[in-house]
Amino acid sequence: MSPRILIVGGSIGGLFAAVLLERAGFDVTVTERSVHGLEGRGAGLVAQREVFAMLREVGIEHVARVGVTAQERIYLDREGGIIHRQHMPQTQLSWDVLFRTFRDLVPDDRYRKGLRAVNVARESDGVRVRFADGSEERADLVIGADGVGSTIRGAVVGPDSVPEYVGYATWRGLVPEAQVPPEAARQLFERFAFYEMPGSHILGYLVPGPDGSTAVGQRRYNWVWYRRYAPDALDAVLTDVDGGRRPFSLAPGRVRPETADVMRADAARLLPPAFAAVVKAEPKPFIHAIFDYAPVHMVADRIALLGDAAFVARPHTAMGVAKAAGDAFALRDALRDVSGLDAALATYEAERLPAGRAIVTYGQQLGRSLG
Template structure:
């Protein structure tokens, strides 16, 4: 810690966005407690992530030690046709990591006593320069700042902006993870050291290697990560979101939740629409999972001493590879704004106002880009050279996740 005086922040949401906020603010001299509604560990959620500079900057600022290496490198980016012919190749080196790797690193960097599982936020009130935060258990907490980092369906955002809700974009991302040795040799040979894509009419697939379940990066111990974007009507989506136990879900289907009939249909569709490499990925996945693609952008992020960050404030479509990077940038920049060693004598409220202006603009740019990429990808089959992405900070072909 940098300072003797410790203002306090309460973070709602113990997923990656909340942990990024907590580690960053602690480095800025704040006392931070994180409250997560789920009583369980979250490190089995998520899949592959392109490791962006914003994430590395936030980790470095917060003093969070990432494994070395923190991901798996790829060099070539290839585009396959329906028969697995390489129709275009580019050399764009980058690193892919796992959501679970970042989650564990951020969580391990926080004191255990600052993490509170099984606590559901219900409401808050502002009391001068402080907030009083209430939970379903009857617990109350007093702090100088309340941070909503509780994702797409943020309870805090619903309290502050009840009319701002996620809008279904008309398609979903099927996802899967395959242990490296479990993929047939023909597909592994095509994908190894590469970031691969196959595009079709109204659908698009991509794949790359990420670390193993316990962050392993040695050959043979990693995992293949794949994503397949496909269009569905809202009625069909509702049916897909009913899990194998008959429970209707609203956000996504995590691994192990999908009905067996839907898994079998997904594999039949892969046989009909995907080339041999991507078919092998789908067929080798025991527990595929699914995420509806949604659009959301809050017009405001600061409400007195309550703030929204990450997907609670704006949701960029995954083609930008920007959701985790944006959460990291929100958290890092918030910590810099509130660092007690800086600020030129500005009050906390003045610092928050300046931070909000910058981050709203960032959110707008990323959500606009994601919508543009999604429209191109899901409606028109264009040559790869006519697509682009901001995933590595440059204009370049295709979309990334």
């Protein structure tokens, strides 16, 4: 009998694993803590080879064509002049389309929303996961794909296994193309744009619309502003509209208005005019604090970690989705090809531990000017 697999975490990484494992003949169920689902939360992503391999494997290579291509890279000075340009065509795929496509490949009765895992217990015949609503699920194998704030991680590497804040955060915005002021659009559109200053930098590029549209007028401008925050200052910016201090990020609409106003005022004072304009045009900016984490183990007994639940790498690498795809491939291959569940999980860990450590180290190198 095929082992029953429970994947905790229904974002991209969990979906990659679910689709591959189901097609390999395993009995797979996914749980996701979000009640309303995850669509609409993504921007653009730079696809690496693992993502293209995943699309080929599943037979949906057409998803790679749902993207916006930036024809060149430009670097601005404080006054908005272009001080360097480089011909470097690069296509940003749609996270939303990628998520929606893989979500549609998992039957609804195998993707259960509104279940937040709170406890993991090993038993003689498997693993039992308890959820916040009091329900429980038993499985022969539990895969933790529940992201940077993973609950499952503690069952693998201990309760103190938390990511380390690196000293800076990213403010982000996704502005509908039509709402970008014309002067800013003329300079920023169809390009990857950058502005660098001591301890901070901002970048931006066009991405598909929320429905995956790449038609002119239907796209969005994605900007990302890296800024340093001391721990006490981070506490303030991560305090949400209800007064709660969130551990990792605030979603659109959850940032306090006064916090967003300070950020916009700083943008007007510090950034080139085009970037200041797109920051101002975003009514609901959101923020992610940046963390590093590299576990000693990815596997303990019948529990395995995948994606950001395992290794947390800085976004400079643009490898978050690729890392999850690589983990999903390696886990599928090990479970399919290696006899015995324990031996298969050991094979998975041996392959992906070095890969994850290398990505985290690479991110640390890229972020040295900020941290």
